[in-house]
Structure formats: C-alpha cells, structure tokens
Amino acid sequence: MTRPVPEPLPADFFPADCPVPTVPVLGSRKWAWKIIRCLEGGPRRFSELRVPLVGITAKVLAESLRSMEQDGVVARTAYAENPPRVEYELTPLGRTLLVPMDSLCEWGQEHLGSLLAARLEHERHGG
Amino acid sequence: MTRPVPEPLPADFFPADCPVPTVPVLGSRKWAWKIIRCLEGGPRRFSELRVPLVGITAKVLAESLRSMEQDGVVARTAYAENPPRVEYELTPLGRTLLVPMDSLCEWGQEHLGSLLAARLEHERHGG
DNA sequence: GGTGCCGGTTACTTCAACGGTACCGACCGC
DNA sequence: GCGGTCGGTACCGTTGAAGTAACCGGCACC
Numbered sequence A, B: 001m002t003r004p005v006p007e008p009l010p011a012d013f014f015p016a017d018c019p020v021p022t023v024p025v026l027g028s029r030k031w032a033w034k035i036i037r038c039l040e041g042g043p044r045r046f047s048e049l050r051v052p053l054v055g056i057t058a059k060v061l062a063e064s065l066r067s068m069e070q071d072g073v074v075a076r077t078a079y080a081e082n083p084p085r086v087e088y089e090l091t092p093l094g095r096t097l098l099v100p101m102d103s104l105c106e107w108g109q110e111h112l113g114s115l116l117a118a119r120l121e122h123e124r125h126g127g
Numbered sequence C: 001g002g003t004g005c006c007g008g009t010t011a012c013t014t015c016a017a018c019g020g021t022a023c024c025g026a027c028c029g030c
Numbered sequence D: 001g002c003g004g005t006c007g008g009t010a011c012c013g014t015t016g017a018a019g020t021a022a023c024c025g026g027c028a029c030c
Helices: A022-027 A032-039 A046-050 A058-070 A092-096 A098-126 B022-027 B032-039 B046-050 B058-070 B092-096 B098-126
Strands: A074-079 A085-090 B074-079 B085-090
Touching: A022 B022, A022 B032, A022 B098, A032 A046, A032 A058, A032 A085, A032 A098, A032 B022, A046 A058, A046 A085, A058 A074, A058 B098, A085 A092, A092 A098, A092 B098, A098 B022, A098 B058, A098 B092, A098 B098, B032 B046, B032 B058, B032 B085, B032 B098, B046 B058, B046 B085, B058 B074, B085 B092, B092 B098
Parallel strands: none
Antiparallel strands: A074 A085, B074 B085
C-alpha cells in the first residue's frame, strides 16, 4: 500500500452540478420520509396520515405536505364535498425517491444502532 | 384498477426499530456528506479539507468533524509535531455510508434539477 | 521580539424547523 | 342556534445548525 493520499483535493473537487447537496436538501425535514412511506401504497387523506405519523401535529403535517407539494414530490387534490376531503399522493418524481430511501433504510437497519450507540456513549462520557 | 387504497394505515405502521428516521438523523448536517466524500480517498488534514469545502468556516468544519467523530463515522488523529498536524479519516462504519450516499447522488443527478426547478417555480408564483 | 502557520475556541447573531395552543369556515344533523 | 367533522391557519416559543468575527498556544523562522 504505497498510496497514502497521493494528491491534495482541489478547490473544484465538487462541481457546480454536484449531487452531494441532494442529501441535506432532502434530509432536512424530519417527517418527509415517513410521509413518503405512508403514501407509497396510494393516495391518503390528511387525517388518515395523522394515524401512523404518531406525534405529528396538524400544523407540521400541513407544512411538510405543502413543502413537498412545492418540491413536486406530492400532489394535493381537494374535493368540494362536505365534510371536506383532501387527498395526497406521490407524484412520479416522488416515487423515484423510494429507491434511495430504500438504500438508506437498508443502511439504517444494519448500522443505525451502532451510530446511535456511539452517540449515547459520548453523551455519557462528555457530559 | 379496483385497488384505491384498500386499508387504512395502522397506528403502528412504523415499528419502533424502523430505519426511516435514519434519513433526518444523517441528513441534518449540511456539510457532513461532502466531508465524507472528501475523506473517501484517504486521510486528510484539517486545512486540506477546507480547500474543497468552499465557504465552510473553521468553526463549522470543526463542529461537523467532532459530531461525526462522536457518531463513529470519522476518526481523528493528532500528531505531536510542530506545526500541529491532525488527520481525519473514515472509520469502517463511515465507509458503509458511501453506498446509500451513492444511491442518493444518483437520484440527485437525475432528479435534483426537477425538484429545485419546481421549488423556484413556486417561489416566483407564491412569493 | 515580531510574524506566520496550524488547528482550533469563544461569543454573538441569524435562521429554519419543530412544537403547542387557539381558533376558523363550511356544512351537516339535531 | 349548538355541537361535531374535516382540513386547515395564526401566533408564539424553543432548539439546533450555520455564519461572522475575534482570539489563542506553541513553535519556527527571521
């Protein structure tokens, strides 16, 4: 192994169209990925989503859905009925997210425990 | 098409050990994934990392590295030399993150443009 | 003794996401 | 007119990550 960091990293190591920022763009919302999972099986109503998303408030769910609608991954359909009915579903673009999400979930199943354990370890030691 | 949402989602749709929360746990730090990419090729020094991470400040880089060290994905080695030398590298656990990251990057290369375009679209109309 | 390098730290500010509570508008049945 | 359902909005506070700016200790070089 005579390959101990051959060359330094250049300032343009990340090109302008680099997809790495994808992760923080997508991952910043706490509930977004759970919502995507809930919509995987078909359209769901607002109050129907609140059942599996234990602990979410109406406000946060509405905010998350609006932002996902804005991103084009979720479609909102309001029916002029009474009582009101609103359905949310994944767009084709939203469905494409299932692939990387599965990959992340697979990682989580194998390694998330180690990571959280290490995090708790340091919390105990460092205070 | 007689399958329009057959059954409602149960309250325990997400099991306690569900890996979906992996995403916000990992994705919350803006620079973490870029740092991982920088360390992919081998150990790097603190100031060496600042070159490709255009715009990061020493404080944020130090914070990010500490938190990643705490999570067990990065290892820090300080050498008692002068001027001081500190090297950071991926742990085996950190290397396992390259797989889901590649998956997300692949998604980003195909679809991140659409998402950002949709986001800007709504900013113009609604903003 | 002054300057610079390296790898930081500290204090302060800003900002987005989250959480909690309260309330709304329409229409129904009583 | 009263309450209930559905799908929200308004207001307010908290938190955690990011950004800005200033400074530090140790040594080497001049």
